[in-house]
Amino acid sequence: MDSKAASTSKAKEVALENMLLVSSSPHIRSNESVQRIMLDVIIALTPAIIGSVYFFGINALKLILISVASAMFFEAIIQKLFNKPITISDLSAVITGILIAFNLPASAPWWLPIMGSAFAIIVVKQFFGGLGSNFMNPALAARAMLLTSWPTHMSTFTGTRPDVVASATPLAIMKYGMAADGAASATVEATTSASQSAGAELPTLWNMFIGNNPGALGETSALLLLIGAAYLIIRQVIDWKIPVAYIGTTFVMLILLGVEAEFLPYHILGGGLILGAFYMATDYASSPVTAKGRVIFGIGAGILTAIIRVKGGYPEGVSYSILLMNIAVPLIEKFTAPKVFGEVK
C-alpha cells in the first residue's frame, strides 16, 4: 500500500482524532442570521425615516436618534445588571427605537422617546426574557403606555408645513370634525383631537399617500412604508399573510360598519394601519408561527381596528388591536397547529 495517508505517522493520527469535530447533522448552515434580518428591517424603514425628516423637519430626526440611542442604552444596561451577555449588536433594539419614534408626534418633547424606550426594552422585552420572548410588541406597548401617561403630548399633532402649529389627523377629522358630539368624548386625547378638528379639512388623497399630512412621525407616508414593505417581502423577512389579512379585513369591516365609500381610502392610508400591518403586526415574537394562525391574527386585528375606529372612543385603533391580538397568539397557535404530513385523524 503506497497511499499517502498510510504513511502518516502514528503521532499525527492521534492528533487528527483529537482535532476532528464530531456533531449531529446537518453539518452546513444557511447564510441567514438574526442580525441580517434586523438589518433588513432597518433598511426597509429607512425611506420612511428620510420621509419623516423631510415632512416634519429636524425635530423628527432628533426624536428618532434619541429613541434609538436610548433603546440601545437601556438594553445594554439591563443586560449588564442581569449579568447576561450584551446583545445590542443583534440590532433588534435599534428597530424598537425607530418604531417608538415613528409613533410620536413631531412636536413631542425630547424625553418622551426615552420614557417609551425604557418601558419597551426593560419591562416588555427584557423582563420577559429578551429577544424572541416578548409576548407583545415592545414599541406598541410603549405607545400605549405613553398615550395613557401623557395624552396631550401624544396627541398634539403638528402639520407638515411650518405655518401650521397644531392640526388634527385625518382620522380625527373623520371622527370628530363631522360629528356633532365630538367634544363629549371622554378621553383627553379625544378632546384635544376634537377641538383641533373643528372646521379642519381632510388633506387630498395624494398628500395622504405620500405622507404630506398631520400624524405620527413614521405613520403618514404610505408610499415610503410600502416601498420598505415590498423589500421585506422580497427578502422573505416578513410573510404577506398578516398584513394582507389585516388591511383586507379592516377594509371589509369598515364597509360593514357603514363607513362611507369616500372615507375608506383615508382609513387605509391614514393612521398607523400601514405601519402597523407591515412592521408591527409582523413582529416575530408576538405573532403566530403557523400559516393559518397568521391569517387569523391579521383578520382579528382588522376587525378590532375597524371597531375601535368607528365605534370606540379613539380615532385610531391600530396599536390596541395589535396588542390585543398579541395576547391571543398562544391560543391561536394552539388551534392552528399544522396537520402533520400523512396524519390520519
Add this chain to the structure above:
Amino acid sequence: MKLKDLTFKGGVNVPHNKGFTEDLPIEPAEEPAIVTIPLHQHTGAPCDPVVKVGDEVKVGQKIGQSGAFVSAPVHSSVSGIVKKITPMAIPTGLTVNCVVIESDGKNTMDESVRPKGDLEDLSSEEVIQIIKEAGITGMGGAGFPAHVKFSPPAEKKIDTILINGAECEPYLTADHRLMVEEPEKIVFGLKAIMKAVGVERGIIGIEKNKPNAIKALREASKDEGNISVVSLKVKYPQGDEKRLIDATLKRQVPSGGLPMDVGAVVSNISTARAIAEAINEGKPLYERVVTVTGKGIKNPKNLVVKIGTPFKDVIGQCGGFNEGSPGKIIMGGPMMGLSQYSIDVPVIKGSGGILVLTEEEAKPDPVQPCIKCGKCVEVCPVNLQPLYLSSYSLKGNFDKTEDLHALDCVECGSCSFICPAKRPLVESIRVAKREIMAKKKKTK
C-alpha cells in the same frame, strides 16, 4: 407529466457544491491491502460469521449471514486470509463484529459469482432470492435489506416501483455519475424489481439539475413503455422517499407508515445498479461508488471502493487532506451524513460519500435565542413546528414532544439549516425521538 418539474411542500434550497466531482468519471480505487468488513451494515439482525480466522476466502464469497428474515448477508471484497474476527468501530457510530481480511492481491473470484440467467426466465421468487443472496441493502442511507422491501405482505397492493435519482444531498455525485455512465444497468435493475414485486409501472425521478442523467435514462428506457423518467424540482429533501412519492404519485404515506401503504416501493440508484449486477454477473454487493469530496480533500473523485476499505486509504488516494487540518469528516452528505471521529473506519454498503470539511467550514456558529421567525415551520416537509419541539426537548419535556409528533420527524435537517439563530433544532428533536422510543420500549 414530462414537462413540469414535480415536487413537494416545504424544503430548502441548499448550496449544491457538486461541482467538485459531478463531471469526473467513476474510476476504480486502488486495491486495499487489508479490509475490515462489518457483519452488521444494515437495518435488522446482525450476521454470524461463516468463516474463521485463518480461512482462505475469495472475492464474492459469503463470510457472514443470519437466519433472520430482516438481515442481509455480507461477502468478502478481496481474496486472501481471514486475520481476525473482532468487534470494531464502524462509521455508523456502532461497534460491531468485523471480519478482517488480508488481501493476497490476486483477486481470485469465488465460484458462486456467475450470471444468474435471463431476467425473462427467472420467477419473481428467484429474483428476490438472488437479491437476498447478494446481500443488497438500500444504498441511499438507512440500509434496509432490499429483499424485505420487495416482499410486501399480500394485503399491500403495490402498483409502482420508484427509483430515487434525486440525490438531493449536497456534494454527493455517486448516483449522478452512475446514471450518466451506466443507465442501462439502472433500467435493468428497475425491470428486475418490477418483476420481483410483480408490478407494471416504474418511475425514475431525477432532480432537474442533472440534465445529462435525465437524458441518459430517457434514452436507455425509450423502448420500455411502462417506465417513465420524471424531472423533479431541485429542492432538499427531494430524495426522502416519502417526499418522492408525494411529488411523483401525489400520495401521502400515512404518519408512521411505509411506502407500501400507498402502493409504492422506492429504491436508490446504486441499489438498482447492484441488483442488475447481481443478476447479470452474479456479483454480490462487495463494492460501491463513493464520492470523495469537499474543500478539505486535495483531489476529489468518484471511486469504486471495495467494502471494508479504510477511509484512510480512500482519502490517501485522493491526494490526502488539503493544506491545514481537516475540520470534519463525514460519511454521506452534509445534511444527513454522520461525522466521524476516526479515519480508520471502513467503507460500508451505505457509504455514498466521504466528505471532508475544512476547519473553517466546520466551525460551529454561535447559538442565539429563538426569534420565532417561523422559518423552521415553513420549511418542515412534515409540517412539524421544530422551534417548539426543540424547546420542549431541551427542557426534558419529552411527553410534550410526543404530542407534537416528534416521531414523524424525518431528521432531514432543513430546520437547523434555515434557522437564523443557528439553533440545534433537528439535533434536539433527535434526542426527543430516542427518549420517546426508549420509553415506549419500557412500557411494552
